[in-house]
Every structure is written in structure tokens, then in C-alpha cells.
Amino acid sequence: MALLELDDLSIEYRTAAGAARAVDGVSITIDEGEYLGLVGESGCGKSTIAKAILGILPPNGAVTKGQIRYRGRDLTRLSLAELNRVRWRQIALVPQSAMNGFDPVYTIEQQINEAIETHMKWSAAEKQSRIAELFRLVGMEQSRLKDYPHQFSGGMRQRAMIAMAMVLDPNLVVADEPTTGLDVIVQDQILHRIKEIHIRLKKAMLLITHDMAVVAENCDRIAVMYAGRIVEYGAHDVFERPFHPYTMGLCNAFPDLADEGRELISIPKAPPSLLDLPTGCRFAERCPFATDLCRKLEPALVSVGDGHVAACHHVARAAEFRDSARHVRTWQAGPATA
Ligand SMILES: Nc1ncnc2c1ncn2[C@@H]1O[C@H](COP(=O)(O)OP(=O)(O)OP(=O)(O)O)[C@@H](O)[C@H]1O
Numbered sequence: 001m002a003l004l005e006l007d008d009l010s011i012e013y014r015t016a017a018g019a020a021r022a023v024d025g026v027s028i029t030i031d032e033g034e035y036l037g038l039v040g041e042s043g044c045g046k047s048t049i050a051k052a053i054l055g056i057l058p059p060n061g062a063v064t065k066g067q068i069r070y071r072g073r074d075l076t077r078l079s080l081a082e083l084n085r086v087r088w089r090q091i092a093l094v095p096q097s098a099m100n101g102f103d104p105v106y107t108i109e110q111q112i113n114e115a116i117e118t119h120m121k122w123s124a125a126e127k128q129s130r131i132a133e134l135f136r137l138v139g140m141e142q143s144r145l146k147d148y149p150h151q152f153s154g155g156m157r158q159r160a161m162i163a164m165a166m167v168l169d170p171n172l173v174v175a176d177e178p179t180t181g182l183d184v185i186v187q188d189q190i191l192h193r194i195k196e197i198h199i200r201l202k203k204a205m206l207l208i209t210h211d212m213a214v215v216a217e218n219c220d221r222i223a224v225m226y227a228g229r230i231v232e233y234g235a236h237d238v239f240e241r242p243f244h245p246y247t248m249g250l251c252n253a254f255p256d257l258a259d260e261g262r263e264l265i266s267i268p269k270a271p272p273s274l275l276d277l278p279t280g281c282r283f284a285e286r287c288p289f290a291t292d293l294c295r296k297l298e299p300a301l302v303s304v305g306d307g308h309v310a311a312c313h314h315v316a317r318a319a320e321f322r323d324s325a326r327h328v329r330t331w332q333a334g335p336a337t338a
Pocket residue numbers: 013014015020022040041042043044045046047048049058060061210274
């Protein structure tokens with residue numbers, strides 16, 4: 001049974017300029033012990049999904065359609081008290097910047113203790129032993145427990161943040177850009193720790209990132225998001241044999257996924273405004289393969305392989321597109337006029 005199911009989920013933000021459709025009809029599942037990567041450019045709705053799962057959308061944000069089912073229970077219908085029981089104990093968040101997750105005036109130990117005390121009635125000895133166990137898990141020395149957040153390096157803070165997320169033994173960990181701002185070596189170490197937790201403790205993970213290479217290296221399955229929608233979804237085939245031109249473009253942007261010596265390509269132009277979405281395919285304005293049909297009709301997700309789906313009218317031409325998408329000139333030429 002799926003651990004978490006997003007079922008036709010739509011989320012809007014009220015703004016002075018109107019309703020911004022940040023997430024639009026998203027359906028994805030995470031099975032027990034599975035590692036799913038959610039990838040896409042800045043502003044495509046990744047953190048909005050993470051916040052909705054944790055029940056921490058800002059006051060102007062709301063789920064307007066669909067469900068978020070955790071073990072079959074729709075989280076969007078829970079009271080605040082019920083949701084608080086799910087948060088931390090069942091689903092925990094590793095946020096984007098570790099510094100934001102810690103209060104500068106308390107030691108790391110005090111803050112982890114407080115997280116425990118809010119939810120559990122453990123003795124001092126139980127708390128101490130749990131924290132010691134977690135610090136071992138993330139590779140930190142016990143002596144650092146009495147330190148304040150500012151005495152930690154960015155990487156150390158993020159390790160402590162992961163320890164804090166794991167404190168009540170949740171089944172699902174949502175990591176939203178957990179390595180942003182850290183240098184490459186530290187990024188690798190943090191991602192390695194997260195993967196170890198996934199493998200050794202058999203925890204389900206949702207890793208949110210804009211980096212295809214990170215997802216390729218870490219995740220079992222991958223969901224590619226564009227302007228509030230899932231445009232491609234599946235296992236490793238998604239980056240080995242992409243069917244959506246946006247995924248092809250994303251793969252070309254990362255050195256680890258491109259062939260050696262190949263020029264890296266960035267997709268020109270920006271995604272559409274969420275206040276004024278186009279009628280047809282949301283990627284059409286940037287897609288070198290767009291046709292009239294693409295501009296008229298929004299493509300639905302169609303099956304392109306075993307558990308692999310893509311939302312493009314022209315999936316039958318994917319092999320030709322993949323070839324063409326490897327060249328910078330294809331992207332520079334802009335959308336086709338056919
Ligand atoms: N509180 C808010 N009010 C209005 N619009 C918002 C609010 N929060 C986010 N948005 C808009 O919703 C869209 C999705 O934002 P979100 O933070 O989910 O994107 P993201 O994919 O996480 O981006 P990033 O990679 O930059 O973190 C963006 O266009 C953003 O500007």
C-alpha cells in the first residue's frame with residue numbers, strides 16, 4: 001500500500017493580483033521505504049507541495065482540490081491537533097536552510113529535547129540515549145550537543161537538522177533542497193547520510209531539488225514538475241530515456257548526466273506566470289518542438305513505458321527530440337512555428 005498519495009492535488013495562493021495556481025492536479029505516490037525525487041526549476045511548486053504535506057502552508061495558501069492521503073487518511077481534512085500528531089512522528093521535514101530550523105539562543109541539545117518533549121513523555125535517560133543514537137547516525141560527535149547553532153558549520157547544522165527530523169522515528173522524511181548553500185563536498189556528505197538513513201532504517205524519502213544529477217544518483221523514482229504540474233514521472237528511465245522535452249532540457253543542464261565533452265545547455269526564457277497560464281502546453285513557449293496542437297490543447301500524462309508517464313503530445317517522436325535536444329542550436333532557435 002502506498003504510504004503517501006497525492007491525488008489530483010491543487011493548491012492556490014491568494015495574491016493582490018489574483019489566485020496563483022502553484023500546484024495543479026498533481027498525483028504522485030510514495031511507497032513504504034521508497035526514495036522519490038521531485039525536481040523542477042525555481043517556482044514550479046516543489047516547496048508548496050512539501051508544505052501542504054506537512055500542513056504548513058502560509059495563511060494565503062490553500063488546497064483547492066484533491067487529497068493528500070497518508071496511509072489512506074486524507075491529511076487535508078485533519079484538525080490542527082490531529083495534524084500535529086502526524087507531523088514529526090509520522091512525517092518529518094528537513095528544511096532548505098538549516099539555520100532557519102534552529103533558534104540561535106538555545107543549544108542544539110535543548111532544541112532537540114524540546115522537539116521530543118512536545119510529542120513524547122520520555123525520561124531524561126531515554127532522551128539522552130535517543131539523541132546519542134541520532135548523532136551517531138548522522139556522524140556527529142556527542143561533545144557538540146552543548147554548542148549553539150552559530151558554532152556549527154553549515155554542513156554540521158544540516159546534519160543536526162537531519163538528526164532532529166529523525167528524532168521521533170518518522171516513516172517519511174521530506175527534504176526540501178537540503179543541501180542548498182553548502183559546498184559540493186559537504187553536499188555529497190549530507191546526501192550520503194540521507195541515503196544511508198533511507199537504506200539502513202528503511203525510511204521513505206521525498207527529496208526536493210532542482211538538480212537532476214542529485215536525483216539520478218540518489219532516488220528510486222523521479223517526478224519532474226513544470227509550472228505546477230507533473231510533466232514526467234517514473235524510475236531511472238526518466239533521465240536515461242526522457243520523453244518530455246523539458247526533462248531532456250533539464251538533463252542537458254547538468255554535467256554529470258551529459259556525455260563527456262558535451263556542451264551544457266540551459267533552457268532559454270522563463271516559465272509562464274501562475275496568474276495567467278496558457279491554454280495549451282505550459283512548456284510550449286520554450287519548447288523547440290512545439291506545434292499548433294501544443295498551443296491549443298494541454299497534454300495529459302500518457303504511459304510511455306513500465307510505470308513511466310509523460311505529458312507531451314509528441315511522445316512518439318521522443319527519440320528524434322532527444323537527438324536534437326543535445327545541440328545548443330536547437331534550444332537557441334526557440335519554439336518551432338509548425
Ligand atoms: N505565500 C505565497 N504567496 C503567493 N505566492 C507564493 C507564495 N509562496 C510561493 N508562491 C508562489 O508559488 C509558486 C511556487 O512556489 P514554491 O516555493 O512552491 O516553488 P519552488 O519550486 O519550491 O521554488 P524554489 O526552487 O525556488 O524553492 C511560485 O511562483 C511562488 O512565487
